[in-house]
Amino acid sequence: MCPNRPEGAASEPSPAAGARARVLTLALRQAAASVGGVGALLHGWDRRTGRLTLQAVDGVAAEAVRGWAELREEQDVPPACALRRGVLVQAAGDDLGTGASGVVALPLVGAEGPIGALSVLTGDSGGEPDDVQLSFLRAVAAWTAERLESAPGQPPRRAAGPGPEPEQVRTAKATHLTAALAEAVTVQDVVRAVADHVLSPFGADGLVVSVFENGRLTRVGEVGYPLEYLRRFEGPLTAGMPVTDVLRTHKPLFLESPAEIYERYPAVKDKILMGTSPKMAWAFLPLVASGRAIGVAVLSYNQPLPFDEDARTLLTTLSALVGQGLERARLYDVEHARAQELQSILLPQALPRLPTAVAAARYLPAGRGEQVGGDWFDVIPLSAGRVAMVIGDVMGHGIAEAATMGRLRTAVRTLADLDMAPDELLSHLNDLVSDLGEDFYATCLYAVYDPAGRRCSYSVAGHPPPVFVYPDGTVHSPVTSPDPPLGAATPPFAAHGLPLPDGSLVVLCTDGLIESAAQDAEQGLARLLRVLAGAGVGPARFTGTDQEKDVRGLEELCDTVVSELLPDRGQTTDDAALLIAHTRAMPAADIASFGLPDDPRAAGQAREFVRVQLGRWGLDELTTTTELLVSELVGNVVRHARGPMRMRLLRSRILTCEVYDGSLSTPRIRHATYTDEGGRGLQLVAAMSRRWGARYLSDSKCIWAEQDIPNVTSRVGAAS
Incomplete structure (x- = not known):
């Protein structure tokens, strides 16, 4: 045939x-x-x-x-x-x-x-x-x-082999290499520059670039070699090898034929003659910076090649340039790796799965650019089942910005534990950024979702606005006038709020997701709205009690948004962060509220209310402890605050007891002595609850305490 x-x-x-x-x-x-x-x-x-x-x-x-x-x-x-x-x-x-x-x-x-x-x-x-x-x-x-x-009819032959180009051409391309090395940022940029501007002018067919550290060479780039062949040369440096002499003497080594390399370096013969490399000539070039050898570049040829004096001189000069470029690139790579490690440590390792919200997020470092950025996000559980969602962006790139991001995230968590309103929290955060110096600025959006009131309140400091996706698929981004970034703003910050139906999504992002050289922020936001509207997000996808299903759906939605808005990650010049939270309102049956008189009878009525309500919820085992808690909380109001007074119980994975009064005074734990007849109320509250605290409204305050509910998993399953 x-x-x-x-x-x-x-x-x-x-x-x-x-x-x-x-x-x-x-x-x-x-x-x-x-x-x-x-x-x-x-x-x-x-x-x-x-x-x-x-x-x-x-x-x-x-x-x-x-x-x-x-x-x-x-x-x-x-x-x-x-x-x-x-x-x-x-x-x-x-x-x-x-x-x-x-x-x-x-x-x-x-x-x-x-x-x-x-x-x-x-x-x-x-x-x-x-x-x-x-x-x-x-x-x-x-x-x-x-x-x-x-045989007759064979393909036309080459008139000459692939040898070096004329001297003037090599010199011109060497100038191009100098320019390319000046622009190289990473080690891989240096390798590409050498491959693009040295191989062809000098007629080379192969390139290996290795860095020298800890007594061994580590390959960082290669062209024209099968990897299985190069692996035979990996390991600690040994005597009797060309690279060892080049690193020791800091002088280039030109070997013009296999016979020459076998004669001078017998140890390399077995490795070269294993049938996986056709190389016939080599130029071993030391890469020297600051007076020390930091690596070796090896040019190889498929044919024996006599290196003329001009080629040797030019390759020696170029190797010095490559060494300087490689040293700068290594320093950058080390700093970049440390900054990325720092940033990954400072960002949340996992987002909490709460009874009233689950979330998924993406952090996307820039595909191009010099250093890491300061984008960050967080989800923070608050009292009464409320959830804080925060996203921010420290302006600039580098380790300092990544560290600043970590400081801001820690500060937000500390301030959130004090149950501050979004506008008040941003005011304190603005003071912190201002104290860092005139060159530090950051944008931030802080939102709080209240599952009992089914409302979301938020404040914005120079940041892209939030996007809300309602259960019917409607997508809404409120039009507001954002305050300036942190560090440039003058408080107070504007407070915003809107009703949030059960099952809504809250979508927060940084400008790196919606703004680029090809589109401004408004165009990017409009595109985000279209993607969310067409993603098929509805009650069938994000309802029910199965949080694993919720999280999987949110992860898929994050991937969809990223792929649509940033289809070419390799060309981006800014970091991007995305946070999507699925909110779940607290059922009315899990909320019980009761008004109390502003007199000593209030404690007795509060205990009666607790006995009745916990009996309805099947939580009789918590009755005694809860009665003691409400007695102390109500008694504290009667003695130290003023009415009107009311009480609220909230049931989820935990039982929350809240007492509201008309005073803005701050409750403090006293260190009572043995002879004091009072002053131990809040000490008892702290001892009997998993945590307690106070939060302030516009004209009142709330003192709250939480208790774990025994066998909460079986109770939730029975209730559902």
């Missing part, structure tokens, strides 16, 4: 063409058999046009490989990559739709340079080819190249 002919081939081959076809048939079948492949292809290369043309196919229908009938040498496909890099290339996947599991491609190298590429489509039964199979495949490729050069 002859190999399939490409479309347009003559139907009656000449004797010479027939002989060539038989050679190709044998080559393709041997190539496929050597690695257990399902078929093989052969491309010829025309240096003048830079095109790879399909010459023969075996084991696969010609129609199936039409997409590879003609390739450009710069294409990112295995035959072109193998030709361009001069090494064996393995790629997984079935780009041609032939049913293959991958492709193994090798360059066909003649006496004067590359003449084509041989590719084998691998099956999925035998796994990846091993070293023995690949070695045999290389032998087949060498035999094929030799036969093609001696």
Whole structure:
């Protein structure tokens, strides 16, 4: 069977063409058999046009490989990559739709340079080819190249090998390298700059860049080498190796042929001759900065190469530039990694799952940019089942901003524990940011959801507004005039509020999510509203008592929002944060309120109210403790405050007892002595409750205390 002919081939081959076809048939079948492949292809290369043309196919229908009938040498496909890099290339996947599991491609190298590429489509039964199979495949490729050069009708030869470009061209491109290194930020930027501006001008086919630390070389980038080959050189440095001498002497080393490297470094012979690297010449360049060797760059060539004096001088000069650039990049990478670690530690490791709210969030570092930012978010449980949701953005990037973010998050948690209203909390936070200095500013949005009153109150300091998604799918973002950022504002901050139906979503984000070079904040916010409106968020998706279902739905929604608003994360220049909370109102049956007279009879009536209500809720085991709590709380109001007075009980996972009065005085625990007849009321409250505190309204205050409900899981299941 002859190999399939490409479309347009003559139907009656000449004797010479027939002989060539038989050679190709044998080559393709041997190539496929050597690695257990399902078929093989052969491309010829025309240096003048830079095109790879399909010459023969075996084991696969010609129609199936039409997409590879003609390739450009710069294409990112295995035959072109193998030709361009001069090494064996393995790629997984079935780009041609032939049913293959991958492709193994090798360059066909003649006496004067590359003449084509041989590719084998691998099956999925035998796994990846091993070293023995690949070695045999290389032998087949060498035999094929030799036969093609001696056969009539072979692809046009290169006039010359891929050697170095003229001196003036190399010097000009060296200038480009200097500019690229000046702009390089990360270690990978440095590696790309060297690959882009050194390989081609100096005719190199391979590059390895390694950094030297803790007595060993760590590879940070490579081009033109299979990874399995490079792994053979990993480990601690040993004597008798080229890189060891280069690091010790700080001098470059040029080895022009395998014979030279074997003669000078016998220890490297076994590693190079294991059939995985065709390299024939090397330039080992020390990367020196601040008088010490920080790494090595190795340029390699597929053909023996005499390095002229100009090339040696220019490569030595360039290695000094690369060393300086690599040192700067390493310092940046270290700082960047520390800042990212600091930021990840300061952000919440997990958001709380509360009876009245569950939430999901995303923090997205900038795809491009110099340092981490100061975006942050948090969810904080408050008294009476209320939930605080906060999101902020410290202006600027770097470790200082990440640390400031941590300070602000800690301050918000401390102030939230004092049950401050959103506008009052932002006023205190503004003082903190102002004390940091004139160059520190931050935006912030602080919101509190009240499940009993079914209302959300919030204040904004220079931040994007909140977005609310109601159970019927309606999306709403209130139009308000935000106050200036923290550090630039003059309190008081405006207080906002609106009713929030049961099952609503609260969506908070930073400007990095909605604002970019391609759109302003208003356009981004409008786009966010459209995404939320079209996400199918409704009662069927976020209702019920199963919090795992709620969280899964919120995680999916976060992913949808991010993918729609930031489709190309690699091109973003600002961090972004997103927080979505699903709120659940407290059922009316779990709220009980009772007015009390402003006289000593109030304590007795409060105890009676507790006995009756806890009996209705089936919480009789808490009656005695709760009676003692309300007696002390009401007695404290009668003695030290003023009416009107009322009491409220709230049941969720915990039992909350609240006593309201008309005084704004602050309750304080006294340290009573043995001889004092009073002053121990709040000490008893603190001892009998899991936590207690006070919060202040516009014209009154509330003293509250919480108790754990025994067997809360079984009770909730029975109630539902």
